[in-house]
Amino acid sequence: MSRTLVRRATGLVDRPVSRRGFLRRMTMGATALAVTPLFYMSRPVTAYAAICSCSGSSCDCGAMCCDGYTEFCCSIYGENACPAGTIPAGWWKADGSGVCDNQLGPQPRYYLDCNIATCGSCGCGAGGICGGGCQQGTSFSCGCANGDCGLRKSSCTGFRYGQCNQDVACVGPIVCRVVTCTPPWVWDDSCTTASATDNNTRFHNAACLQQPGLPAPLPSGAAVSGDWTGAGRDMPGVFVDGRWHLRRAGGGPDIVFDFGGPGDRPVVGDWNGNGVDTPGVFRNGTFYLRNSNNTGIADITFDFGNPGDFPLSGDWTGKGFDSVGVHRAGVWYLRNSNDPGPADITFGFGDPGDRPIMGDWDGDGIDTPGLYRRDSWYLRNSNTTGVANISFVFGDPGDDAVTGDWDGTGTQTPGIVRDRRFYLRNSNSSGVADQVF
Numbered sequence: 001m002s003r004t005l006v007r008r009a010t011g012l013v014d015r016p017v018s019r020r021g022f023l024r025r026m027t028m029g030a031t032a033l034a035v036t037p038l039f040y041m042s043r044p045v046t047a048y049a050a051i052c053s054c055s056g057s058s059c060d061c062g063a064m065c066c067d068g069y070t071e072f073c074c075s076i077y078g079e080n081a082c083p084a085g086t087i088p089a090g091w092w093k094a095d096g097s098g099v100c101d102n103q104l105g106p107q108p109r110y111y112l113d114c115n116i117a118t119c120g121s122c123g124c125g126a127g128g129i130c131g132g133g134c135q136q137g138t139s140f141s142c143g144c145a146n147g148d149c150g151l152r153k154s155s156c157t158g159f160r161y162g163q164c165n166q167d168v169a170c171v172g173p174i175v176c177r178v179v180t181c182t183p184p185w186v187w188d189d190s191c192t193t194a195s196a197t198d199n200n201t202r203f204h205n206a207a208c209l210q211q212p213g214l215p216a217p218l219p220s221g222a223a224v225s226g227d228w229t230g231a232g233r234d235m236p237g238v239f240v241d242g243r244w245h246l247r248r249a250g251g252g253p254d255i256v257f258d259f260g261g262p263g264d265r266p267v268v269g270d271w272n273g274n275g276v277d278t279p280g281v282f283r284n285g286t287f288y289l290r291n292s293n294n295t296g297i298a299d300i301t302f303d304f305g306n307p308g309d310f311p312l313s314g315d316w317t318g319k320g321f322d323s324v325g326v327h328r329a330g331v332w333y334l335r336n337s338n339d340p341g342p343a344d345i346t347f348g349f350g351d352p353g354d355r356p357i358m359g360d361w362d363g364d365g366i367d368t369p370g371l372y373r374r375d376s377w378y379l380r381n382s383n384t385t386g387v388a389n390i391s392f393v394f395g396d397p398g399d400d401a402v403t404g405d406w407d408g409t410g411t412q413t414p415g416i417v418r419d420r421r422f423y424l425r426n427s428n429s430s431g432v433a434d435q436v437f
């Protein structure tokens with residue numbers, strides 16, 4: 001085959017009602033026209049309202065079902081693989097996700113489209129795609145995956161990048177997507193290496209992709225935050241199996257370097273008091289701290305706490321630099337210097353199982369404890385036994401918690417991490433996110 005087919009498939013890219021057209025979301029109006037031309041032209045509604053009528057569903061504006069992409073196969077079928085009745089029909093890659101990086105450096109993330117394998121009695125439409133109406137009698141029909149507005153759609157998008165199973169002339173719409181760190185042509189020899197890129201998908205994720213046993217499981221990651229450049233405000237970062245990805249204040253490429261390894265728990269602090277936060281890791285009761293945000297060995301190494309403790313960092317006394325602590329079953333053990341020795345400060349706050357956090361909630365220059373429990377934050381303004389001084393709701397059960405001075409006011413406030421997205425709030429109160437990364 002089928003150079004013709006490849007040309008026809010890639011020719012789709014330039015058609016006005018194309019996948020590219022609405023993936024790119026160039027303007028709201030253009031998007032609306034691409035998704036629902038009849039609806040848009042026959043009713044006097046805004047472009048925004050037209051977009052909300054996606055896939056014939058009644059989902060809210062901004063629902064995942066309406067973002068133009070197709071759901072992951074594991075969310076629908078429980079496996080990160082093309083389900084029965086579909087074939088891999090094409091793939092693309094996304095650069096810059098960080099999730100597939102290895103010792104050789106940044107690596108792409110690969111997305112494989114699983115299209116309906118046959119067109120029944122229908123003929124083949126333009127570009128080797130037949131319409132959704134050809135699937136009567138099969139289990140595939142266009143709509144939100146699992147009927148859930150919170151999942152992307154399934155079996156709606158008629159598109160084929162065209163690098164896989166080129167001997168199959170006619171396929172139906174895309175049922176779902178497989179995502180992997182392994183190049184598609186390596187694990188499915190029906191796929192060619194002809195490359196297509198859509199970086200908009202690089203942070204698309206699903207809980208089911210994190211489960212062990214799936215092909216190319218994603219590495220575990222932990223959210224961190226700090227003032228990486230001395231900018232006067234904190235920015236998000238991610239620690240994944242020894243690699244740090246730090247977002248710069250003011251933009252520019254992320255700061256990426258290796259420090260620590262898989263299984264380490266990250267900590268962040270200004271260990272030398274120069275105004276720049278740098279990494280540390282906690283491994284089996286030993287802290288390894290580094291004073292610069294680049295690859296290298298630890299500048300400071302010492303034992304504090306026990307294996308299994310949750311490591312902490314902060315300035316507990318207003319001394320001008322950060323030191324370490326640990327949280328163990330509701331008890332906080334803080335040390336005022338970065339060297340071996342007993343805890344200088346010990347107190348109880350919260351319960352075993354709470355997610356401990358530290359921060360300067362009131363801007364007095366002293367970091368004190370907090371807890372994230374399900375969706376609620378409990379903050380205390382002194383390093384002593386007692387109850388919360390401030391409590392509020394922000395986030396959902398299952399979210400990870402970070403804290404930082406996101407707006408440079410001198411007080412630290414919460415953030416939650418969900419699907420590799422940071423939702424940051426600038427005040428210690430209930431409400432919505434002020435910034436999203």
Ligand SMILES: [Ca+2]
Nearest residue numbers: 270271272276
């Ligand atoms: Ca420093």
Ligand SMILES: [Ca+2]
Nearest residue numbers: 360361364366
């Ligand atoms: Ca404080």
Ligand SMILES: [Ca+2]
Nearest residue numbers: 405407409411
């Ligand atoms: Ca602040």
